[in-house]
Amino acid sequence: LYPATLHTILSFASRTGMEFSEEQINFIVAPFDQHILLSAPPGGGKSKVTQARVAYMLSKGINPETMLITMFSRPAAEEFRRDMQAYNIENQPRIRHYHQLGYRLCQSLEKRNLIPTRKLIEDENQWLGICRDNLRKSIIEHGTSDINAYDQSVIDNFLSFVNFCKSDTLPAAEMFSRLKLPSDQQPFILGFELVEKERKRLKFRTLSDLIYDVAVALEYEEKIYKSIANKLDHIVIDEYQDIDPASMKIFHAMAGTRAKFNCIGDDDQTIFEWRGSSPKTMTSDWDAVFPTSSKLHLTKTYRYGHELALAAYNCISRNSERTEKMCLSPLDANKTEINIGYYDEPAHGTPPYADTNQSSMIAAIKRFIEKGNSYSDIAILPRMHSVTPFIEIALIKAGIPYSMHSKSTSIANTPLFKSIASTAALFAMEVSQKEKFSLFAKSLTFPRLPVKREKYKDLFSLVFSEGAIDDESLLNIFPGSKPFFIKSINQRLNSLRNSLSKESFQEFYDSYINTFLMPLVLSESTKGKSNIPKESPSLLDGFIEITKGATDYHQFNRALRAIGSESSNKLGSISILSQHSAKGLTVKMAIIPACCETISPSIIPTKVTDLESERRVFYVAATRPREELLLMLPPDREFIKLSETETNTAPASHQEDVNYVSRFVYEMNIPGAKRISHAIHEGAGGDLDKSPSKIEFNQYLSRLGSFARVK
Secondary structure, X not given: OXXXXXXXHXXXXXXXXXXXXXXXHHHHOOOOOOOEEEEOOOOOOXXXXXXXXXXXXXXXXXXXXXXXXXXXXXXXXXXXXXXXXXXXXXXXXXXXXXXXXXXXXXXXXXXXXXXXXXXEOOOHHHHHHHHHHHHHHHHHHHOOOOOOOOOHHHHHHHHHHHHHHOOOOXXXXXXXXXXXXXXXXXXXXXXXXXXXXXXHHHOEEOHXXXXXXXXXXXXXXXXXXXXXXXXXXXXXXXXXXXXXXXXXXXXXXXXXXXXXXXXXXXXHHOOOHHHOOOHHHHOHHHHHHOOOOEEEEOOEOOOOOHHHHHHHHXXXXXXXXXXXXXXXXXXXXXXXXXXXXXXXXXXOOOOXXXXXXXXXXXXXXHHHXXXXXXXXXXXXXXXXHHHXXXXXHHHHHHOOOEEEOOHHHOHHHOHHHHHHHHHHHHHHOOOOHHHHHHHHHHHOEOOEOOOXXXXXXXXXXXXXXXXXXXXXXXXXXXXXXXXXHHHHHHHHHHHHHHHHOOOOHHHHHHHHHHHHHHHHHHHHOOOOOOOOOOOHHHHHHHHHHHHOOOOOHHHHHHHHHOOOOOOOOOXXXXXXXXXXXXXXXXXXXXXXXXXXOEEOOEOOOOOOOOHHHHHXXXXXXXXXXXXXXXXXXXXXXXXXXXXXXXXXXXXXXXOOOOOOEOHHHHXXXXXXXXXXXXHHHOOOOEEEOOOOOHHHHHHHHHHHOOOEEEO
């Protein structure tokens, strides 16, 4: 480096408290006249070096008015803006997250009458209602009975489809084909088109539309291109692997023929495919668009040690759609342990993760706290929301404080909990007729009564009248229905009426939960076709554990309100957040629950499973901790036996069965990673014992500069 450049870099290092490696410096001082793609591993310091890159460009005379720094989320943009202050640069460039950029573009284009003026709505319930209503219209128009418009999972799938359509400017039918959705979801295509017509009629935009509307308008209005193009010299995009085609079209338009791109990301951490992102953005697509660009790599992680680096690479290297690279831990890196916990043998035939004790996890947390750590140093990262309630129950029983990243995924919002809470309120509270009907309707959501909602008023009148609830009265409401249907409704409503007629709350509790609900759940959850999930018996057990000490409604309600409430514990609280939300997170201890087939990878019978995508999600979760990674596994005896030989491939017969350990855990080859990591720390050389992961281990050892090799 020239003396002036070296002085600048050393000055940056002193301000940020970070010593930059040669790889990082190569990016910071890279030429300004070319497009640059930086690939950075988890814990590679990409945020710090991107800030240093921007500061270096400004120190060399680049005009901040001709720079745009972008990233996906608001918190990331705020953190970047805050950290840039360490460089004491008077005029900072524009730092925007995508929605902010889209909002400003929409405002600018509206003022020039280049796109129609529309209000921004951020009310999720309003947007949900519009999507739900138009999906139902589409289903009616299709004349199909293969899809239930009142099924929440169908509505959730449609919302995901709408968001996916907004990630590009292609027709909805083409986006439907891209997702390989089953044919019974064909109404989604017309549903999306109806939603867009409704949006046009009501003149509004959602956050997703801030980017989508501009990208669509660019395709047919040349004036828009001319109004935003060739005004910048440099565009910096962080987390580039997560960008979608609609956003990319806008950035390319803004760049025009003038601006150079500095894009930073990691194709192995592409986890938002449902939002339109793809690892190809940093591989084949980049090469096609920027064939003469400069591609740089950071190869070291400063977050975790060799054991986790080896295991994570063993897993992610199975993907074919990736840049061939390796993430190394420095020779003097701290040790990061990978530990394994097992669920207790499942009861009631429930999935293994439906363990309301989770004794292995609780014991590991307590050991970690005894070392002087805080609860706030721990994150639990489930792949599926269905796993979370059992974690909450175990933490509540153990008296361990926790907080939910998303309240909507809390156990308190499961249909079972909400239904029982509403039924209890119906028994204990004096409310208006309108509120009473609302509680009644909620009480029927678990188990969900297989009737259309418009029939609820008739059932409400029947339950709270003096007349008998018998087959004749029900046939008047459901004429022509089959006997077994009438019988099931009869039993359900009479059980509800009987429970609500009890004198005391304890009598109500015993009648409704122990006499009616538990036998029903145990019976129905074991049937092949049932609207009661298999894990429901354990969930109901957990509910009873949480509320069993309540002698009246107020105590009962207090126990429910305490679920997931803010903790005043001086050691903070454990964070529970999804693996997708964990992107960018660093903690001392990460816990991945339910490392079992069908959960990780997530396998849904009605969807095509993208194993490479699922592997990337697992990789992101596994690379969050600095000190300890705990994997919670089903009690799979064959896995324990096969681990002794460092087997790195799951038996084919075990795949897609929730009772067996995830294939991703096999691929990590944790025993082998531990052995090689120990050899590195001991400074071993020469031959090491054989392993099925010989190629991956030797690649790591070679790039690390170690003379040891696996035979």
